[in-house]
Amino acid sequence: MAAIYLLIAFVAGVAELFTGTFYLAAVALAALITLGASAIVPSALLHWVFLLACLFTIPATMVLRHRLARKATGIDDMDLGQTVAVLAGPDAQQRYRVQYRGSEWMAELESGSACPGDRAVIVGKEGNILKLAVSDPPLQEPLCPPH
Incomplete structure (x- = not known):
């Protein structure tokens, strides 16, 4: 069962490299959290752990992304100085x-x-x-x- 979450983390992490969004990174992180929890949580409850981890990490990455975007507005145009x-x-x-x-x-x-x-x-x-x-x-x- 843990191998499924390792596969989800890998696929979401690789897909994140191509999309550039934080959402797939959040899913990959949630899958890694679930993988870590698989050592102490019964396998029948791992789906719930994954759901809870997604419900926590996806909004957290949305907040992080908006904070980073707000800070990035001060970045100058790359053409300036050319x-x-x-x-x-x-x-x-x-x-x-x-x-x-x-x-x-x-x-x-x-x-x-x-x-x-x-x-x-x-x-x-x-x-x-x-x-x-x-x-x-x-x-x-x-x-x-x-x-």
């Missing part, structure tokens, strides 16, 4: 075309100006528009005439 290459601009709306992650994006400078070939750093995003700050040195010879 370098982009200025391709063209500014246009009539003071926007630039930049190369980032293999595609072209529209961007606005927070301050200053840039020329094609300059390097800039992402400091924010507003929808699909990147907010940039110009950095030095340029990626290649700038195409802007000297001042």
